[in-house]
Amino acid sequence: MTYALEINQLHKIYDNGFEALKGISLKVEEGDFFALLGPNGAGKSTTLGVVCSLVNKTKGSVKVFGHDLDIDVSKAKCLMGVVPQEFNFNMFEKVQDVVVQQAGYYGIARDEALRRTEQLLKQLSLWDKRDDASRNLSGGMKRRLMIARALVHRPKLLILDEPTAGVDIELRRSMWEFLTRINEQGTTIILTTHYLEEAENLCRNIAIIDQGDIIQNSPMRELLKTINTETIVLELQKPLAQAPQVQGYRLLLVNDTYIEVILNQGQDINSVFVALSAAGIQVTSMRNKTNRLEELFVNLVTSNKTDLKGVSA
Amino acid sequence: MSSYEIYIAYSTIVRKEIQRFMRIWVQTLLPPSIIMVLYFIIFGNLIGSRIGQMGGFDYMQFIVPGLIMMSVITNSYGNVVSSFYSTKYQGSLDEMLVSPMPNWVILAGYVTGGVARGLAVGTIVTSLSLFFTQLEIYNFGIIVLVVLMTSILFSLGGFVNAVFANSFDDISIVPTFILTPLTYLGGVFYSIDLLPDFWAGMSQLNPILYMVNAFRYGILGVSDIQVGYALLVISVFIIALFSYCMYLLNTGKGIRK
Numbered sequence: 001m002t003y004a005l006e007i008n009q010l011h012k013i014y015d016n017g018f019e020a021l022k023g024i025s026l027k028v029e030e031g032d033f034f035a036l037l038g039p040n041g042a043g044k045s046t047t048l049g050v051v052c053s054l055v056n057k058t059k060g061s062v063k064v065f066g067h068d069l070d071i072d073v074s075k076a077k078c079l080m081g082v083v084p085q086e087f088n089f090n091m092f093e094k095v096q097d098v099v100v101q102q103a104g105y106y107g108i109a110r111d112e113a114l115r116r117t118e119q120l121l122k123q124l125s126l127w128d129k130r131d132d133a134s135r136n137l138s139g140g141m142k143r144r145l146m147i148a149r150a151l152v153h154r155p156k157l158l159i160l161d162e163p164t165a166g167v168d169i170e171l172r173r174s175m176w177e178f179l180t181r182i183n184e185q186g187t188t189i190i191l192t193t194h195y196l197e198e199a200e201n202l203c204r205n206i207a208i209i210d211q212g213d214i215i216q217n218s219p220m221r222e223l224l225k226t227i228n229t230e231t232i233v234l235e236l237q238k239p240l241a242q243a244p245q246v247q248g249y250r251l252l253l254v255n256d257t258y259i260e261v262i263l264n265q266g267q268d269i270n271s272v273f274v275a276l277s278a279a280g281i282q283v284t285s286m287r288n289k290t291n292r293l294e295e296l297f298v299n300l301v302t303s304n305k306t307d308l309k310g311v312s313a
Numbered sequence: 314m315s316s317y318e319i320y321i322a323y324s325t326i327v328r329k330e331i332q333r334f335m336r337i338w339v340q341t342l343l344p345p346s347i348i349m350v351l352y353f354i355i356f357g358n359l360i361g362s363r364i365g366q367m368g369g370f371d372y373m374q375f376i377v378p379g380l381i382m383m384s385v386i387t388n389s390y391g392n393v394v395s396s397f398y399s400t401k402y403q404g405s406l407d408e409m410l411v412s413p414m415p416n417w418v419i420l421a422g423y424v425t426g427g428v429a430r431g432l433a434v435g436t437i438v439t440s441l442s443l444f445f446t447q448l449e450i451y452n453f454g455i456i457v458l459v460v461l462m463t464s465i466l467f468s469l470g471g472f473v474n475a476v477f478a479n480s481f482d483d484i485s486i487v488p489t490f491i492l493t494p495l496t497y498l499g500g501v502f503y504s505i506d507l508l509p510d511f512w513a514g515m516s517q518l519n520p521i522l523y524m525v526n527a528f529r530y531g532i533l534g535v536s537d538i539q540v541g542y543a544l545l546v547i548s549v550f551i552i553a554l555f556s557y558c559m560y561l562l563n564t565g566k567g568i569r570k
Contacts, residue, residue, distance in 0.1 A: 014570070046570075052411045055570045074314060074413040082411050088404030097329075104325025105412035107318020149408070 002066045004030045004157045004188035005051065010060035012046050012212075020046040022212040023060065028205070030065070030156075033183045034190045035203035035220070039301055043212045044192045045085060048161050052082045064157060078106065081155035083146045085162045085192075091135035095126060098134055099149050106153035113152065120148040124178070140171040147178070157188045164198060176202055196297055200224070210301050231289035232261045232269060237282035246275040260289060314413050322414040323422050330426025334392055334433075341392070342434060345384045349438045352380050353445045356502065368504045368535045373446045378529040379501030382463065384438045386496060386521065387488065389431030389464040393423050393471030394484045401475065406568065416562035420472065420555075427468025428461065435460060448532055455540060456531035462547045463524045467492075469554035476558075476567040500525045505537045520550055 005028040012021040020043050028034045038044045049055030051062055053073060062069045064076035089098045096117055103113030121127040124144040129137060134145060143163060150158060160179075164172040172195075180202065183189050193199055199206060199220075206223055208216040216223065239256035249272055250262040261272050269286075276283060314322070334341040353373070361372035368375055400406045409419050442448065450456065470487075478484045499521030505513045516522050523543035530536035536543070561567060 049570065052407075053569075054407055054410055056565050074415075077411060077413040078314075080411070082407075084404075084407065086404060088407050090400070090403055090405045101325055101329055102408055102412070104328075105322050105409055105414050107314050107321045107413075109321055 002030065003027045003063070004032065004065060005190065006061075006063040006066075007047070007051070008061045010047065010050060010062065011058045012043075012050060012055065013058045020212055021050075021058075021060075024209065024212070024214050026207055026214060026217065028188060028190055030188055031183075031186060032188055032205055033180075033203045034188070035199035035206045036190060036192045036209060037196070037199060037206065037297060038192075038209035042209045044209055045161055047209065048082075048159055048190070048192065052080065052159065053077065078153070079156045081150035081153065081158045083143075083150045083158070083160040083163050085165065087142050087146070089134055089142075089145065089149065091133070093134055094131055095134050095137065095145055096121065096130040098145060099152050102149045103152045108153060116152050116154075117148070120151055124148050140167045143167055144175070147175070151182070155187070157190070158182070160189065160191045162192055162194065164193065164195060172198070208297065208300055216300055229265070230263045232263060233287050233289050234259050234261060234276075234283045235285040237284050240281070244276060244279055244281060246272050249275075314415070319415065319418055322412070323418050323425075326409075326419065326422025327425045327429070330392070330396060330423065331429050333396060334426070334430045341388070341430060342437060345388055345434045346437050346441060349380055349384055350441055352376070353442060357445055368506075368533070370533055370535070371446065374448070374533065375504075375529075376502055377442045377446060377448060378532045379499075379525045381435050381438050381442065382460070382521075382525050382528045383496050383501055385431040385435040385460055385464050386467045386524070387492065388434040389427040390467040390471040390474075390488060390492060392430040393427040393468045394474045394478070394488075396426060397423055397472055397475035398478045398481070398484050401478075401568065402481075410569065417559060420469075420558050420562060423472055424465055424468040427471055428464040431464035431468070432460065435464075450532060451534035452531045454531075456528065458544070459524060459527040459531055459547070462544070462551060463528070466520075466524075466547060466551050466554065469551065469558055472558050473554065473561070476561050495519050495521045498522075500529075500537060520546060523547060 005026065007024060007026040009023045009025055010021050011019070011023050013019050024043070024047065026036075026047075036044050036047065046055055050057045051064070051069075053069065062076075065079050067073075067076040067079070069076050093101070096114075099117040099120065100110065100113045103116060104110070108116070117130075118127065121130055124147060126137075126141060126144055126148065129141065134142065137145060143166075147160075147163065150160075163179075164175055167175065176198065179189060179191075189202075191199065191203060203220055206216070206218065206220050207214050233254070236257045236259065240253060240259070241256070243251045243253035243259055245251070249267065251272075252260045252262070254260055261269065263269060273283065356376055357373035361376070364372040366372065366375075397406075400409075439448070474484060474487045498516065499519050500516065505516045505522065508516060517538075523538055523546045526536040526538040527540050527543035527547070530540045530543075
């Protein structure tokens with residue numbers, strides 16, 4: 001089987017001796033929407049940097065749709081589009097020129113580049129800004145410009161390094177819709193993000209990287225199944241002096257009008273509502289305390305740190 | 314990439330580079346023109362009339378080829394160093410590095426941009442010099458060859474400087490402390506025949522001397538250096554610098570992490 005991305009035993013040691021990647025291996029299937037998560041400094045951007053040829057690897061191999069970066073880097077690059085974390089276009093260039101020039105670097109003739117640029121800028125609601133200097137765009141517009149630039153040569157693999165960082169919620173959702181659409185059209189997407197809700201909503205498979213190692217790599221659904229508990233926050237109509245007792249459930253009083261219900265795997269919330277209703281307690285609203293993936297992510301990263309401390313001790 | 318795609322990639326960089334220095338012509342084309350006019354007035358007309366002849370020509374006629382060459386050198390170098398460094402500084406160099414474009418195309422594109430600005434300024438300065446003196450062309454082929462080779466050489470030099478530069482200060486150190494002194498001591502304003510033997514010999518270590526003299530030969534037909542030897546020296550420098558630039562690009566020194 002040919003993978004969109006296949007990383008084998010990838011090592012990266014920077015000149016100052018810092019080992020950013022400790023032999024990671026990863027496979028991303030064609031057509032996947034894949035999340036690469038990790039805390040700051042875990043090695044996400046270094047991994048993507050190596051894949052995009054912006055960071056020299058120390059050891060290991062990277063293949064894009066079967067093309068090894070050491071042997072056939074040109075073909076591999078043709079199949080990839082990259083949206084980096086930082087704004088990295090020429091701020092003095094016009095919006096349209098940023099995209100057209102990128103097409104030119106891929107050998108796309110100017111007429112065709114202009115046609116594709118118009119199409120992408122319209123799709124990303126930037127066409128009205130095409131003659132503006134790119135420095136004058138808002139943060140969200142700059143992010144969309146980088147997406148347009150990454151797509152102009154029609155890559156089969158799109159790599160996005162925190163594409164929605166600093167973007168307001170409305171725009172973030174419209175970007176999710178756009179990315180979902182191009183994924184449905186066949187583009188494989190690899191995404192790093194700190195918004196775990198984003199990864200949970202969009203991605204089918206996930207890898208978590210921490211301190212240069214992959215500590216988790218599985219389908220999102222399977223990963224979420226491993227969560228043992230879920231915390232629901234209930235808002236009450238009237239204040240309470242202490243947490244109500246419901247047999248088989250753990251309830252904590254957060255303050256006089258909020259309680260937390262900790263549900264174990266297999267427990268349902270209905271019994272809690274029935275018990276509260278019987279005790280004359282009215283619930284006005286409910287919400288998840290944290291995103292499920294966020295909870296899992298924190299647990300995994302924390303236990304990885306504890307393990308490492310144990311090893312070094 | 315096919316040859317046609319490589320051509321498109323190359324012409325994209327060249328177009329971008331030419332548009333850049335044309336867009337900011339007040340910073341790129343106007344200042345060297347004003348400076349050269351001042352040189353023509355002060356050194357050519359005011360002081361030159363008292364100096365008399367140099368190398369068998371009016372002093373003004375003698376210094377014009379050197380001044381044209383000086384503007385070609387500084388502008389070819391300055392264009393590449395400032396453009397490539399700001400590309401690196403803003404991160405937009407990544408746009409090229411993630412593309413399938415071969416490294417030599419990136420280098421060729423920037424060097425062509427430097428040559429284009431060097432030739433544009435050289436043409437403007439040559440046209441302005443005609444208001445002050447008459448220029449007779451002795452060998453047009455030599456003129457074109459020398460000016461092209463010189464601007465290629467200094468564009469490559471600017472590229473190396475930009476790769477190693479870590480701040481905007483770094484891109485002005487070489488022009489200020491190396492390029493300008495070498496240019497002034499490169500026979501722009503005098504014939505090395507005027508120097509004592511020791512300093513005449515030392516001058517021959519200065520590569521700019523070869524370019525200025527070869528160019529002067531193309532215009533006036535006189536040179537302190539044999540033209541064939543001068544062309545050989547320039548060629549050796551071009552090959553050495555080109556190889557070094559390719560080494561830097563291929564290994565990613567100063568460019569990739």
